[in-house]
Amino acid sequence: xxxxxxxxxxxxxxxxxxxxxxxxxxxxxxxxxxxxxxxxxxxxxxxxxxxxxxxxxxxxxxxxxxxxxxxxxxxxxxxxxxxxxxxxxxxxxxxxxxxxxxxxxxxxxxxxxxxxxxxxxxxxxxxxxxxxxxxxxxxxxxxxxxxxxxxxxxxxxxxxxxxxxxxxxxxxxxxxxxxxxxxxxxxxxxxxxxxxxxxxxxxxxxxxxxxxxxxxxxxxxxxxxxxxxx
Amino acid sequence: xxxxxxxxxxxxxxxxxxxxxxxxxxxxxxxxxxxxxxxxxxxxxxxxxxxxxxxxxxxxxxxxxxxxxxxxxxxxxxxxxxxxxxxxxxxxxxxxxxxxxxxxxxxxxxxxxxxxxxxxxxxxxxxxxxxxxxxxxxxxxxxxxxxxxxxxxxxxxxxxxxxxxxxxxxxxxxxxxxxxxxxxxxxxxxxxxxxxxxxxxxxxxxxxxxxxxxxxxxxxxxxxxxxxxxxxxxxxxxxxxxxxxxxxxxxxxxxxxxxxxxxx
Numbered sequence: 001x002x003x004x005x006x007x008x009x010x011x012x013x014x015x016x017x018x019x020x021x022x023x024x025x026x027x028x029x030x031x032x033x034x035x036x037x038x039x040x041x042x043x044x045x046x047x048x049x050x051x052x053x054x055x056x057x058x059x060x061x062x063x064x065x066x067x068x069x070x071x072x073x074x075x076x077x078x079x080x081x082x083x084x085x086x087x088x089x090x091x092x093x094x095x096x097x098x099x100x101x102x103x104x105x106x107x108x109x110x111x112x113x114x115x116x117x118x119x120x121x122x123x124x125x126x127x128x129x130x131x132x133x134x135x136x137x138x139x140x141x142x143x144x145x146x147x148x149x150x151x152x153x154x155x156x157x158x159x160x161x162x163x164x165x166x167x168x169x170x171x172x173x174x175x176x177x178x179x180x181x182x183x184x185x186x187x188x189x190x191x192x193x194x195x196x197x198x199x200x201x202x203x204x205x206x207x208x209x210x211x212x213x214x215x216x217x218x219x220x221x222x223x224x225x226x227x228x229x230x
Numbered sequence: 231x232x233x234x235x236x237x238x239x240x241x242x243x244x245x246x247x248x249x250x251x252x253x254x255x256x257x258x259x260x261x262x263x264x265x266x267x268x269x270x271x272x273x274x275x276x277x278x279x280x281x282x283x284x285x286x287x288x289x290x291x292x293x294x295x296x297x298x299x300x301x302x303x304x305x306x307x308x309x310x311x312x313x314x315x316x317x318x319x320x321x322x323x324x325x326x327x328x329x330x331x332x333x334x335x336x337x338x339x340x341x342x343x344x345x346x347x348x349x350x351x352x353x354x355x356x357x358x359x360x361x362x363x364x365x366x367x368x369x370x371x372x373x374x375x376x377x378x379x380x381x382x383x384x385x386x387x388x389x390x391x392x393x394x395x396x397x398x399x400x401x402x403x404x405x406x407x408x409x410x411x412x413x414x415x416x417x418x419x420x421x422x423x424x425x426x427x428x429x430x431x432x433x434x435x436x437x438x439x440x441x442x443x444x445x446x447x448x449x450x451x452x453x454x455x456x457x458x459x460x461x462x463x464x465x466x467x468x469x470x471x472x473x474x475x476x477x478x479x480x481x482x483x484x485x486x487x488x489x490x491x492x493x494x
Contacts (some may be wrong), residue, residue: 011488046321052486069485074324084321089244101233102323104331110233148318213404 001026001184002047002154004208006101007056014230016042019056020208024201026153029176029185034205040188041081043205044156047186048061048078053192056176064156074103081158081188083139086143088132092123092142095131104200110149116143121171121177155180157187161215173197231325231333238337242307245340247464260349261356265289268357285360288353288464288466290414292346293442296373297435298477299342300384302405304335308388309398327481328385328474336386343373361446368455372438375459378466379434385473389480430487 009017016039024030045051047058048070058065060072071215086095093114100110118124123145126138134142140163147155160176161169176185176198190194195202203215247253271284297450308331311317320330323480350369353359387401410434411421411428429436441458 009488050318050322050485051488070326071323073322080318080322082315084315086314087241087316088314089248090237090241091461098234099239099319099323101231102325103322104231104324105235190233 001027001061002056002059002186003202004043004047005056007043007046007058009039009046009051010053010054017053018209019044020205022203022208024184024186026184027182027200029183029187029198029200031199032186032205033190033192033195033202038205041158044158044186044188046054047156048076050078052143071152074150075152076154076156077149078149078156079143079157081162083136083143083163084130084141084171086142088173088175089130091128092126092132092134092138092145093175095142096145099146100149105150113151114145115194116168117148120145120175122168137165137168140164140168140172153182153184155183155185155187157185159188159190159207161189161191169194231329234332238333239340242337250387256345258433260352262352262446264288265360266350267291284353284357285446286417287415288350289361289443289446290409290439292349293369293373293439294409294435295349295381296339296342296348297376297380297407298405299338300335300377300380301408301435302401303338303342304331304384304390305391305398305401307334307338310393321481328477331385331388331477332381335381340378343370346373365446365459367454369442370453371377372442372445372459372462374465375462376434376438378470379462379468382466382469382471382473383434386469389473389476392477392480392484408435412483413439434462434469437461437465 002022004020004022005019005108007017007022009215012057016037020039020043028064031042032040042051046053047060048230049065049072053066057067061075063072063075081221087098091100096114096117097107097110099215100113101107114127118139122135122137122141126142126145129138131139131142140160144157144160147157157176164172173194176187187198192202202212247256269336271282271287272335274283279331308317311320311334317330349362350359354361364480387404391397409415411418411425413429414435418429418436421429437458439461441455445455
């Protein structure tokens with residue numbers, strides 16, 4: 001479902017990703033850990049089709065993100081690291097309907113999907129609030145809702161609970177773990193607790209580099225994340 | 231994309247006219263411009279060889295609203311989108327970057343065409359600007375025929391902004407210079423020979439101005455619209471593909487280089 005092979009990305013002299021190889025099968029929710037600056041966000045941006053790899057390639061559902069970015073983007077939803085990217089004078093609903101239109105969803109289908117996404121609690125109030133007055137939690141919910149528009153099978157989430165209070169974070173964890181059961185997801189986090197709550201597998205970016213095979217055995221703390229959820 | 235287009239049109243309206251006071255300000259500014267044109271025309275009328283100087287100024291101003299909006303305004307929209315992060319959010323969607331720019335540019339057009347109509351209408355209402363009823367349609371047709379050419383120029387300008395990360399002010403100067411040299415405010419006959427040549431070279435601007443003035447003053451048979459119309463379209467055939475290619479290259483470069491869109 002998500003695959004990278006010998007994926008490298010440099011910014012000038014600085015090599016951020018060095019031969020990253022990763023494979024995520026359908027239905028897996030993988031937490032990606034690593035220190036700041038290790039390339040987690042860069043990996044997600046490459047997978048989202050926003051950055052070209054310097055070498056190697058990545059595939060979403062078998063589609064190369066380097067060669068067919070539009071087709072790949074149609075199969076994924078991306079939650080970026082920043083909460084910006086919305087039109088400040090417009091409500092959450094208006095913003096989401098715009099992005100749904102851009103994604104090619106017919107208006108009626110867009111409205112139907114928005115109704116379904118109300119399950120994401122902070123979204124309820126975010127829908128009617130102009131984005132400029134939305135709280136961080138609302139903005140985060142809008143980012144997630146935007147990624148879910150069009151019901152893409154793959155989700156890429158960059159620190160999805162970064163600016164949430166503990167209660168809201170727990171709600172989002174529950175949503176990620178149960179509401180997205182049919183999705184394949186790769187999410188970046190700094191929290192081992194979050195990883196163990198939401199992921200079916202945890203990988204460290206350093207273990208994926210230089211063509212080494214991906215972290216086959218998760219660290220002991222993450223051995224049975226499903227158990228935590230149960 | 232229709233929903234996205236109407237949203238961006240509403241965004242443009244809301245950004246420009248967030249309050250009734252802003253609308254009043256726009257009307258006031260328009261009225262002030264017309265007043266300046268009327269008195270300038272009155273002062274210089276005896277020495278102006280081209281007929282009614284007020285009409286000359288009025289048509290020059292109104293004709294270039296939409297073309298200049300595409301040339302400068304699209305680049306401005308791109309810069310604002312980059313700064314608010316909406317450009318990247320749009321690029322993360324499965325839609326080609328050039329389509330995003332076309333929608334951004336298209337959202338400017340109804341407002342600029344309405345401003346042009348309002349300018350001419352106020353000119354007629356307050357200062358006796360006379361335009362034959364049949365000429366309104368011709369003027370609108372000319373604007374539509376010129377769209378591809380100016381869309382192309384706007385795409386070229388925006389891709390330059392994306393490529394270099396700066397230059398919006400320069401594009402503003404270029405647009406203003408193009409308008410002046412093309413004869414928006416005075417006939418190009420008074421220009422030095424080299425500038426006159428440049429005016430001819432800036433053909434989409436001068437071609438649109440000349441044809442519009444001819445249509446407005448009645449010295450224009452409907453059939454003769456074909457030739458300048460075809461010339462305007464030919465400019466579109468030239469600039470639109472060039473603009474689309476430039477945009478494609480600019481976005482491909484941004485994706486390759488990995489620099490965020492920092493446009494100052």
